[in-house]
Amino acid sequence: MSLTRRELVEAGLSLGVALVAAPALGEAVAPLPLTPENELGPFYKKGAPTSANLIVPGEAGLPLVVSGKVLDPTGKPLSGAVVEVWHADGKGIYDLEGYRYRSRLVAAADGSYRFQTLMPGHYPERVAQHIHYRVSAPGRRVFVTQLYFATDPAFAGDPDHNFSKDPLVLDRRLVRPVTLEDSGGPRAAVTFDTVLGT
Amino acid sequence: MSDAGAVAPVRIEAPGPVRGIAVVDGGKRVTARLAGPRLVSWSCADGRLLTDVTYRGPAVTAGALSAAGDRLAVGTGDGGVRVLDASTLAVVAEMRRAPSPRGAFAFSADGALLAGFAQDSHLELMVWKVDTGAPLVSFVDRAQEAGGIAFHPTGRSAAIAVLTGDVLLLDLASGRPTRTLSDGRMASEALAFSPDGSALVAASFDAVLLAWDTGRWGVRRLEGLRGANGLALSPDGARAAVSRTSYNPPDTPAEARLVDLATGRVLASQQLGLASTSAAAFVGPGRARVAAARGTSIALWEIR
Numbered sequence: 001m002s003l004t005r006r007e008l009v010e011a012g013l014s015l016g017v018a019l020v021a022a023p024a025l026g027e028a029v030a031p032l033p034l035t036p037e038n039e040l041g042p043f044y045k046k047g048a049p050t051s052a053n054l055i056v057p058g059e060a061g062l063p064l065v066v067s068g069k070v071l072d073p074t075g076k077p078l079s080g081a082v083v084e085v086w087h088a089d090g091k092g093i094y095d096l097e098g099y100r101y102r103s104r105l106v107a108a109a110d111g112s113y114r115f116q117t118l119m120p121g122h123y124p125e126r127v128a129q130h131i132h133y134r135v136s137a138p139g140r141r142v143f144v145t146q147l148y149f150a151t152d153p154a155f156a157g158d159p160d161h162n163f164s165k166d167p168l169v170l171d172r173r174l175v176r177p178v179t180l181e182d183s184g185g186p187r188a189a190v191t192f193d194t195v196l197g198t
Numbered sequence: 199m200s201d202a203g204a205v206a207p208v209r210i211e212a213p214g215p216v217r218g219i220a221v222v223d224g225g226k227r228v229t230a231r232l233a234g235p236r237l238v239s240w241s242c243a244d245g246r247l248l249t250d251v252t253y254r255g256p257a258v259t260a261g262a263l264s265a266a267g268d269r270l271a272v273g274t275g276d277g278g279v280r281v282l283d284a285s286t287l288a289v290v291a292e293m294r295r296a297p298s299p300r301g302a303f304a305f306s307a308d309g310a311l312l313a314g315f316a317q318d319s320h321l322e323l324m325v326w327k328v329d330t331g332a333p334l335v336s337f338v339d340r341a342q343e344a345g346g347i348a349f350h351p352t353g354r355s356a357a358i359a360v361l362t363g364d365v366l367l368l369d370l371a372s373g374r375p376t377r378t379l380s381d382g383r384m385a386s387e388a389l390a391f392s393p394d395g396s397a398l399v400a401a402s403f404d405a406v407l408l409a410w411d412t413g414r415w416g417v418r419r420l421e422g423l424r425g426a427n428g429l430a431l432s433p434d435g436a437r438a439a440v441s442r443t444s445y446n447p448p449d450t451p452a453e454a455r456l457v458d459l460a461t462g463r464v465l466a467s468q469q470l471g472l473a474s475t476s477a478a479a480f481v482g483p484g485r486a487r488v489a490a491a492r493g494t495s496i497a498l499w500e501i502r
Contacts, residue, residue, distance in 0.1 A: 039319040040343050046383045090200060090265045096384065096403050097424075124448045141341055170500050 031073040036171035038146040042131060043094045048084060050103040054117035056100055061090035061118030063185070066147070068192040069111040070135060077111025078196060081137035085115065087130065113183045119149070121189060127166035128140035133196055143196045148175040152186070173178045203368060205213040208498040210245045212238060216491035218475055221498075222267025225481035228489045229267055229284070230500060237263075237284060242487055242498055251287045255280070258404060259317060262303035268342075269328070271312050273300035276447075279314055281328050293326040295333050300324075306349035307393065311370075313356065315344045322333065323347070325370060348389040348398065350412075355396055359386040362376075365400055381408050381417045387427045387442075392435030399438055401426030407438065409459045422463040423455060428478040430486060436460065439486030439501065441476040452476055454488040456501050466501045 021162075055063065070081040084100040088094050095101060105113045120129045128150045135143040148159075148169055155162040159175040169175065179189045210228070218231040222239075229239040236252040256274040263270055263284060270284045271293075279293035295310065301317035309328060316322035322344040325334045337358075345359035348349060353357040355376070358366045363382035366375045376444060386400040391412070398410045409418040428441035441454040452473035465484075470476060473490035480486050485502040 041385075042345070042361060042385045044363070044385065045404060046363055079243060090448070096446065097405050123446075125445075144343075 029074065032071060032075055032195045033173075034073065034197045035143070035145055036174055037144055038174060039168065040134065040144045040169065041146075043050070043086065043096065043101070044084075044132065044134060045086065045102060047095070048086065048099050048102050048104040050106065052103070052115045054085075054101050054103055054115060056089075056118075059090065059118060061121075063116065064119045065114065065185045065187065065189045066131065066192060067112065067114040067189070068194065070107045070113065070137065071111055071193060071195050071198065072140075073195055077107070078137040078140075079107060079111060079186060080111045081107040081111070081115045081135055081196075083107060083194075084136075085132040086132050087117070087120040088123045091116055091124045094123070102183065114137045122154070126168065128152050128163075128169055133192075135193065135196060137196055140196050140198055143194065145194065147190070147192050149178050149190065150175050151178040151180075169172045179193075200336075204426065206241065208245045210240050210250070210496040210498070212491070212494045212496055215493055216475060216496060218261075218400050219477050219489050219491045220263045221479035221487050221489050222265060223479045225479045225487035228477075228487075228496065229263055230491060230496060232260060233262070235261055235272070237287070237291075239267065239284075240496075242489075245498075249285050249472040251285065252358070253282070253287050254436040259299050260302050260314075261429070262305060262312075264309040265307050265356060266309055269305065269309055271303040271305065271314070273303065273314060275299050279303075281312065281331075287431065290390045291328060293328075293332045293333075296324060297336075298322070302346075303491060304342075304347050304349075305352055306392075307351055308353070309355055311349055313347045315347070318494070319343050321358070323358065323368075325356070335368075335370050337368055337373050337375075339366075345385045346387075346389045348391050350391050351393060351395045357391070357400075359388055359389045359400060361385040363402065365389065377415065378497070379408075379410060379415065379417070381410075382406070382418070388429035388440075390429050390431050390438075393430040393433045394435055397431060397435035397466075399429065399431055399459065401429050401438075401440055406428075407440065407459075407462075409456065418459065418462070420457065420459070423457065423464075424453070427455070428476040428488065430478040430480050431459075432480050432483050434483065437480075437484065438443055439466070439480060439488065439492065441470065441478045441488050443476050443490070444472045444492075452490050454490075454499065454501055456484075456486055468499050468501050470499070 070078040083105040131147045216233040229249040239248040300314035320337040323346040342360040365379040405424040426440035444461040452470035470490040476490040
């Protein structure tokens with residue numbers, strides 16, 4: 001069978017359409033779901049120090065390590081993204097005049113970030129313990145959210161059903177599992193990846 | 199610095215828990231908002247009850263009282279925005295074309311303009327002319343969350359505090375921002391122009407008063423003034439009265455201060471006990487009336 005030029009062009013166009021529809025030789029990758037946004041709240045403060053250790057010496061509380069990656073929906077790491085975090089101390093009090101429990105982190109080449117702190121207390125006007133996030137990456141809208149903890153007593157051991165006891169927790173996915181370890185004392189660890197849209 | 203504590207406060211018992219409070223009508227009256235909403239006013243001079251009215255319309259999402267105390271703006275869940283006579287709660291005007299339910303309102307100092315912020319967390323502002331209900335301007339910035347608004351006394355511009363600590367100046371003729379004041383590190387609890395328009399002051403959560411002169415927009419930074427959910431400026435813009443409530447932690451005593459904006463000197467201070475809401479208004483160049491409430495208890499002081 002021979003093809004006319006027109007048929008060749010049409011075949012090529014069809015092939016092109018097929019390639020577009022199935023990139024990477026048929027391995028279509030579903031985009032990662034965007035991380036839900038959550039409000040900024042009144043206690044964001046510019047100019048936090050760049051420190052991966054937020055623990056204030058002498059303050060009591062459960063040590064907590066939070067780590068994760070900043071990604072785009074294709075899974076590409078957003079290297080250099082600025083991750084600002086802030087939270088209340090163990091008594092539920094925010095440091096407004098200084099920078100205790102506030103940090104400005106920069107995502108590594110693989111999009112990763114990590115910080116250690118103490119588990120936040122319950123701020124009196126909120127139900128759930130939380131850490132605020134404000135993530136800035138070049139060319140993208142600033143992303144704002146909050147991280148919650150599945151072990152929070154406010155969720156009574158069942159965050160699937162109880163996450164909305166805090167009316168500001170609008171999405172169950174923001175409540176992250178907590179790994180409790182005992183390595184020379186109790187310690188909690190949480191992983192929280194953030195997937196940013198454009 | 200003088201402590202005005204020697205002057206006995208006027209104490210008032212409200213008929214229900216106070217949700218918000220305002221010192222209105224040049225400091226002559228104090229008005230409390232209760233559940234309902236129910237609006238109750240007393241004389242500041244002797245605590246005498248003046249009015250007690252309850253709104254019977256659709257469920258209210260937000261409300262605000264004019265500085266004169268004669269108008270109440272209410273927003274309802276269906277996006278409706280009404281301006282009511284504060285003494286009767288009769289509808290005076292319906293504001294038109296509210297795109298979504300409003301979460302906060304503010305009147306201009308003369309009561310001629312009304313601003314309403316959307317309930318959503320992003321900045322979506324609409325400004326109406328109160329007498330006709332006609333929309334004057336709208337402004338949306340989905341990258342920002344709104345903290346508050348103050349109208350310039352001319353009604354030609356407004357300042358919007360956003361939660362990153364910036365203050366946006368908005369031209370009300372074009373609806374466009376003309377300047378961003380980035381001097382603040384934290385969101386403002388309160389924002390006000392002086393009655394003569396010469397000063398704009400923001401009281402931010404990090405215990406800083408930022409005072410701009412509105413000619414050159416130079417800023418004076420006054421540190422160590424913790425919290426100020428009540429803020430009023432003297433007629434000439436030379437002094438500020440600030441009052442803070444009990445929060446973070448909630449057992450922190452509330453406090454009011456009279457501050458010289460040129461020097462940052464605290465001219466007078468007054469402990470207010472524990473308070474969940476407070477308000478301030480100048481009653482003369484060097485005198486301010488301060489109200490604070492917790493539960494059903496209201497107390498009024500004068501600081502000078």
